[in-house]
Amino acid sequence: AQSVSQHxxxxxxxxxxxxxLGCNYSYGGTVNLFWYxxxxxxxxxxxxxxxxxxxxxxxxxxxEAEFIKSKFSFNLRKPSVQWSDTAEYFCAVNARNTGxxxxxxxxxxxxxxx
Amino acid sequence: EAxxxxxxxxxxxxxxxxxTLECSQTxxxxxxxxxxxxxxxxxxxxxxxxxxxxxxxxxLSSESTVSRIRTEHFPLTLESARPSHTSQYLCASSxxxxxxxxxxxxxxxxx
Numbered sequence: 113a114q115s116v117s118q119h120x121x122x123x124x125x126x127x128x129x130x131x132x133l134g135c136n137y138s139y140g141g142t143v144n145l146f147w148y149x150x151x152x153x154x155x156x157x158x159x160x161x162x163x164x165x166x167x168x169x170x171x172x173x174x175x176e177a178e179f180i181k182s183k184f185s186f187n188l189r190k191p192s193v194q195w196s197d198t199a200e201y202f203c204a205v206n207a208r209n210t211g212x213x214x215x216x217x218x219x220x221x222x223x224x225x226x
Numbered sequence: 227e228a229x230x231x232x233x234x235x236x237x238x239x240x241x242x243x244x245x246t247l248e249c250s251q252t253x254x255x256x257x258x259x260x261x262x263x264x265x266x267x268x269x270x271x272x273x274x275x276x277x278x279x280x281x282x283x284x285x286l287s288s289e290s291t292v293s294r295i296r297t298e299h300f301p302l303t304l305e306s307a308r309p310s311h312t313s314q315y316l317c318a319s320s321x322x323x324x325x326x327x328x329x330x331x332x333x334x335x336x337x
Contacts, residue, residue: 148328155329157328158325158327214318214320216268218268
């Protein structure tokens with residue numbers, strides 16, 4: 113079975129600091145990769161996704177993620193975080209040829225201090 | 227803005243009660259999912275559906291059941307709730323490119 117690992121469980125940053133959240137997956141086949149964000153009291157929203165092509169994908173609100181196939185990684189980055197980025201971030205993987213299942217990491221709680 | 231709705235948002239019920247968590251989407255997606263999410267834990271897939279009259283169990287063993295009689299509707303039922311069912315339940319649907327859209331979740335407490 114696939115697994116998705118997010119090694120940072122809780123991250124606390126000051127505003128304007130740079131962010132990088134790690135995501136590694138175990139599946140060796142062709143995958144679709146996603147980052148979801150859940151702001152306090154809100155539902156999960158798609159932040160960005162990778163299907164194919166340029167391994168550096170840009171999402172909403174200045175976030176980007178880089179797919180490194182050799183490292184089975186899809187790390188999320190933002191050059192300068194804002195207080196409004198405080199949220200829970202989930203990495204997810206979906207294998208293209210194995211049906212409908214998404215596999216999610218445990219999530220990373222980000223707190224940005226003003 | 228994704229059009230997927232879950233009701234109720236919060237539910238507190240007694241042990242042994244039968245409950246149904248509702249999920250509806252207006253995007254015409256064939257694929258729908260139910261996940262269970264506990265604080266600090268990963269999302270676990272408990273049921274999914276390819277389309278009408280198609281349902282499958284996910285990775286996490288669950289005592290719940292689902293039905294898919296209409297494309298837009300994917301309710302989850304617990305025949306006899308127990309305290310171990312206390313959790314947050316998230317419904318999602320995905321578009322043809324596999325991006326998933328989530329409802330706001332139902333937080334269930336069984337006392």
